[in-house]
Amino acid sequence: MKKPLSLYWKCQLIGWSVASLYWTLMGYIGSNFSVILAIIHFFGDLLIYIVPTHFFRNFSVKHRWHTLQPRPLLIRIIPAVFLLGLVFMALTISKTYLIRWWFEYDFSESFQHYARNAWLTTFATGVRLMSIWVLAYYLYHYAQREITATKENARLAIIAKDAQLDHLAAQLNPHFFFNSLNNIKALVFENPHQARRAIDLLSDLLRTSLYNRDSVLISVQEEMALINDYLELEKMRFEKRLQTVIDVEEKLSKALILPLSIQTLVENAIKHGIAQRKSGGTIHIKIEQKGDFIQATIQNPGKLKMERSQGLGIKNLTERLQLQFNGKATFHLAEQSDDTVLATIITPLT
Known part of the structure; x- marks a missing residue:
């Protein structure tokens, strides 16, 4: 039997697909919309955005960032978000430039000029999206940790309660039956x-x-x-x-x-x-x-x-x-x- 797709990968695919479809819609509303280019951009987005976020996720798991308390975690994820924003910017500008260079015959702008005009907007978009991704990732882990802790505390409380009840019952029953045995002892000869x-x-x-x-x-x-x-x-x-x-x-x-x-x-x-x-x-x-x-x-x-x-x-x-x-x-x-x-x-x- 095939192993079902994990929740993490479902969220990765669905999340970046929704983002890419939104950008496709914006392109459709604009001018010179091409279905073929829209499909290429869609799969290109999935590839170049899932790779860095998945790499970050593996890095986080390896260093157990998801187990940290909020304050030390924030110290780590704030610079990580800006770094992911830079990666997003570099990949997005490179992808868009290559697609335009390959499919637009009259496109002759240099990469340096194209990047200089697009980097600020792309970087701001990358920081915003990566902030959403990182916060969603750690909020999920925080919620899971709280749920696990609540279940564990409830389980321990039940165990402690049962143990205490057993202890009290063990004290109570001998107290009752020993008194009864003493009563019988007094009646044996009488x-x-x-x-x-x-x-x-x-x-x-x-x-x-x-x-x-x-x-x-x-x-x-x-x-x-x-x-x-x-x-x-x-x-x-x-x-x-x-x-x-x-x-x-x-x-x-x-x-x-x-x-x-x-x-x-x-x-x-x-x-x-x-x-x-x-x-x-x-x-x-x-x-x-x-x-x-x-x-x-x-x-x-x-x-x-x-x-x-x-x-x-x-x-x-x-x-x-x-x-x-x-x-x-x-x-x-x-x-x-x-x-x-x-x-x-x-x-x-x-």
């Missing part, structure tokens, strides 16, 4: 039947966690199934000291949220609320839609202590929310006037 049930629940929790490890988001229904298993596990330890009230809007069952986000707060409520009170208490879980957002609130009896607001679970949850939703999610933990603590997560509805 209530073997409940211990077996607890092992089944933990097995389900482990299976869910392993299969959903690569899931960036999970449904509210899946998160609540995990929470229900976890709460059943914890109720074996706290018995009547742990009561729950769960209110989830049915239309949100398929809505997507961050895995282990609500579960982390439920675990936190038990650890710092229920476990610290002899009488225990009730944990209220509510998930509802607020405009274009999902609001999840977890309320439990107790006081808000510094170690709770700055614990590993809360820190991880906050970072994961920011990473996943790019600042569009919020988390708030506050102590209420009725001796309760209210945790609120607000995430975009997806």
Whole structure:
């Protein structure tokens, strides 16, 4: 298969063809227009203008001018434009003189006289055209460099984001499962039947966690199934000291949220609320839609202590929310006037 023409050569051919056709049009509007001379001038223009610009392009690539910053680049291309203008002038005057000398029988002007009359206008035209060519060439490379840099930065940001999320998940899961294992340990001798049930629940929790490890988001229904298993596990330890009230809007069952986000707060409520009170208490879980957002609130009896607001679970949850939703999610933990603590997560509805 033939290798397709590169963008560079397409631009070279199209650009200089357009310029040459413009000069042909000017000749057609004028007098003594000849189709044969127009064709000769057209192909002559393509040859004599592509050669010096292509040579300049190879020189630029060899010395990596296209990688320079604007200031050092300008220092190099300004004199280069004038040099290309001189080359343009010399080639154009030579080409035009030879064609006239060969095809116009009554043309007898000397080359020196012809060049002296035409050099200034031709040089100005050459500088103008070469400036356009050089600027277009380097602007293209600058745009490509910016696009490449943007893509690379985006790719690195995604890699860093995924790595950080994996790191946070690795911190979070052991924290959750080790607590559950301690609960089972306490039940082994006291209530073997409940211990077996607890092992089944933990097995389900482990299976869910392993299969959903690569899931960036999970449904509210899946998160609540995990929470229900976890709460059943914890109720074996706290018995009547742990009561729950769960209110989830049915239309949100398929809505997507961050895995282990609500579960982390439920675990936190038990650890710092229920476990610290002899009488225990009730944990209220509510998930509802607020405009274009999902609001999840977890309320439990107790006081808000510094170690709770700055614990590993809360820190991880906050970072994961920011990473996943790019600042569009919020988390708030506050102590209420009725001796309760209210945790609120607000995430975009997806």
